[in-house]
Amino acid sequence: xxxxxxxxxxxxxxxxxxxxxxxxxxxxxxxxxxxxxxxxxxxxxxxxxxxxxxxxxxxxxxxxxxxxxxxxxxxxxxxxxxxxxxxxxxxxxxxxxxxxxxxxxxxxxxxxxxxxxxxxxxxxxxxxxxxxxxxxxxxxxxxxxxxxxxxxxxxxxxxxxxxxxxxxxxxxxxxxxxxxxxxxxxxxxxxxxxxxxxxxxxxxxxxxxxxxxxxxxxxxxxxxxxxxxxxxxxxxxxxxxxxxxxxxxxxxxxxxxxxxxxxxxxxxxxxxxxxxxxxxxxxxxxxxxxxxxxxxxxxxxxxxxxxxx
Numbered sequence: 001x002x003x004x005x006x007x008x009x010x011x012x013x014x015x016x017x018x019x020x021x022x023x024x025x026x027x028x029x030x031x032x033x034x035x036x037x038x039x040x041x042x043x044x045x046x047x048x049x050x051x052x053x054x055x056x057x058x059x060x061x062x063x064x065x066x067x068x069x070x071x072x073x074x075x076x077x078x079x080x081x082x083x084x085x086x087x088x089x090x091x092x093x094x095x096x097x098x099x100x101x102x103x104x105x106x107x108x109x110x111x112x113x114x115x116x117x118x119x120x121x122x123x124x125x126x127x128x129x130x131x132x133x134x135x136x137x138x139x140x141x142x143x144x145x146x147x148x149x150x151x152x153x154x155x156x157x158x159x160x161x162x163x164x165x166x167x168x169x170x171x172x173x174x175x176x177x178x179x180x181x182x183x184x185x186x187x188x189x190x191x192x193x194x195x196x197x198x199x200x201x202x203x204x205x206x207x208x209x210x211x212x213x214x215x216x217x218x219x220x221x222x223x224x225x226x227x228x229x230x231x232x233x234x235x236x237x238x239x240x241x242x243x244x245x246x247x248x249x250x251x252x253x254x255x256x257x258x259x260x261x262x263x264x265x266x267x268x269x270x271x272x273x274x275x276x277x278x279x280x281x282x283x284x285x286x287x288x289x290x291x292x293x294x295x296x297x298x299x300x301x302x303x304x305x306x307x308x309x
Contacts, residue, residue, distance in 0.1 A: 002027025010088030012039025013283035014188030018211035061114030111154035130175030177225035184234035189283035200262035
């Protein structure tokens, strides 16, 4: 890791922030990108306090030109890119029939087109280093759930886009790896910043984990790429359930799919959110669920004892 230059989008908060911080502690030079400049400045400070170098590049991943500028500035500063981590996301908590066209388009623009634009922009540099394009995807790339039609469809689209790209890159012998990390529920600040139409405080579906185990999984894949890595037992259970009996999944989601995604705290519809415009301040890596979040995942540690490409 100390020999790598890593670019991380969505690095101002949550998992992206935890990835940047962990990479800096392990000696990587880190380029952090996001819309929120307060969080980016704090991310750079954390990497530098860990004894490594960092560069902040404010970036809206929905703009192809800004992705190209991100790569250009990373190369200008550090001369190479070894791992590109596409991590930026937005979402809307709403039933499918209540999504507005502009909301659905924005989620797809960030979560799908943002990944595709990053892939195109970074690929020439990754071919030079025989590096890794790594997408922080989601177990929900394989299973749609209530209130998350926009998010789940965007993650499924990105997964299959990269599945096609992976085979093409292998066919042409580029040496570029494509790796997907498939997280379960994460305690990040996004749940205070997501748009919601349910009138309740959103929460990750339990069991909830801290961002750090996911950051560790990403850095493992940066060093030893894995085709797809489910992180946490919750993610693995969802994937297996979808393969074995999706109708059973439908039944469970009809019973629990709504209540498991929010607390009992009322939150006005129309509260400030980051769907189209970023919110001020430094959100940090952790959300409001520290008292309920687990700091490690035994399932993933066991899984990584026998890594598969």
